[in-house]
Amino acid sequence: MKPILYVARPLPGGALAPLEALFEVRTGDGPLRAGAVPDAARGATTLVVTYLDRVDAALLGAFPALRHLASYGVGVNHIDLAECRRRNILVTNTPGILTDATADHAMALLLAAARRIAEGDRVIRAGGWTSSAPGWMLGTEVTRKTLGIVGFGRIGQAVARRAAGFEMKVLYTGPREVPFPGARRLPLEALLAESDFVSLHVPLTPDTEHLLSAERIARMKPGAILVNTARGPVVDDAALAGALGSGRLAAAGLDVFPREPAVPEAYLALPNVVLTPHLGSGTRETRAAMARMVLEEVARVARGEPARHPVA
Numbered sequence: 001m002k003p004i005l006y007v008a009r010p011l012p013g014g015a016l017a018p019l020e021a022l023f024e025v026r027t028g029d030g031p032l033r034a035g036a037v038p039d040a041a042r043g044a045t046t047l048v049v050t051y052l053d054r055v056d057a058a059l060l061g062a063f064p065a066l067r068h069l070a071s072y073g074v075g076v077n078h079i080d081l082a083e084c085r086r087r088n089i090l091v092t093n094t095p096g097i098l099t100d101a102t103a104d105h106a107m108a109l110l111l112a113a114a115r116r117i118a119e120g121d122r123v124i125r126a127g128g129w130t131s132s133a134p135g136w137m138l139g140t141e142v143t144r145k146t147l148g149i150v151g152f153g154r155i156g157q158a159v160a161r162r163a164a165g166f167e168m169k170v171l172y173t174g175p176r177e178v179p180f181p182g183a184r185r186l187p188l189e190a191l192l193a194e195s196d197f198v199s200l201h202v203p204l205t206p207d208t209e210h211l212l213s214a215e216r217i218a219r220m221k222p223g224a225i226l227v228n229t230a231r232g233p234v235v236d237d238a239a240l241a242g243a244l245g246s247g248r249l250a251a252a253g254l255d256v257f258p259r260e261p262a263v264p265e266a267y268l269a270l271p272n273v274v275l276t277p278h279l280g281s282g283t284r285e286t287r288a289a290m291a292r293m294v295l296e297e298v299a300r301v302a303r304g305e306p307a308r309h310p311v312a
């Protein structure tokens with residue numbers, strides 16, 4: 001009898017056939033949740049999950065034979081890592097390959113928020129473009145402005161490289177100096193006070209939950225624009241919606257939310273928020289590369305080789 005591999009969702013661009021030599025391969029098409037484990041998943045020794053699946057202690061309890069949890073994506077905040085360690089389950093992810101797609105998306109949101117792209121599109125579709133005036137629908141200039149990057153890892157640095165094309169001055173926060181030409185490391189409060197644009201690139205951990213608290217949002221420069229392609233809970237949504245509603249912040253571009261796919265009501269009513277449904281890594285090329293990487297890792301571990309992307 002072969003061990004059971006359960007792949008929780010279809011992964012475009014990922015070939016499951018080569019894994020059939022190693023596993024009994026079973027697939028699902030929906031969320032994996034404690035209390036709603038599909039029959040096909042029972043008995044799995046290897047699970048492929050996505051950030052949409054909440055892998056908590058209760059879910060892990062339903063998989064007593066589990067040895068390898070392979071997560072499609074880089075963020076691991078949806079996984080109870082301590083419980084995995086306790087149960088001796090190897091956790092792997094797919095780092096590196098979604099850096100460029102996510103940085104592109106952050107820049108797309110930054111530009112869309114600054115230049116009112118989504119709002120302009122809505123105005124035209126609603127028949128609202130009946131005349132123009134020099135002062136109508138003005139946005140915020142991007143070129144040569146200051147961009148504060150909160151979290152200067154792979155994705156943060158990729159955003160900085162893109163910002164260089166707009167001659168932006170780059171500030172960043174992070175635990176250590178990064179030798180990045182022209183970029184200056186600052187404490188978070190100072191960065192918020194100086195930046196015209198702030199883009200978030202920290203993982204979600206207990207330390208970064210509500211990192212952008214009401215107090216810190218209040219320290220942001222008046223008229224600043226916030227971009228979040230990291231994780232929803234990094235921001236205090238009520239405080240951000242308040243600052244956007246009052247006009248103290250000019251706009252925001254948000255790709256991530258605390259309880260996806262739900263989006264906080266307050267944002268839906270604000271014309272100066274550009275919303276996308278967690279599309280940071282959502283290009284055909286990147287999603288296929290993620291699928292290949294996660295499935296190669298599954299095969300590697302099943303052959304008894306060391307994992308290439310274990311999560312510490």
Ligand code: DGY
Pocket residue numbers: 051072073074075076098278279280281282
């Ligand atoms: C990740 O990999 O963490 C992304 O958010 C998924 O697109």
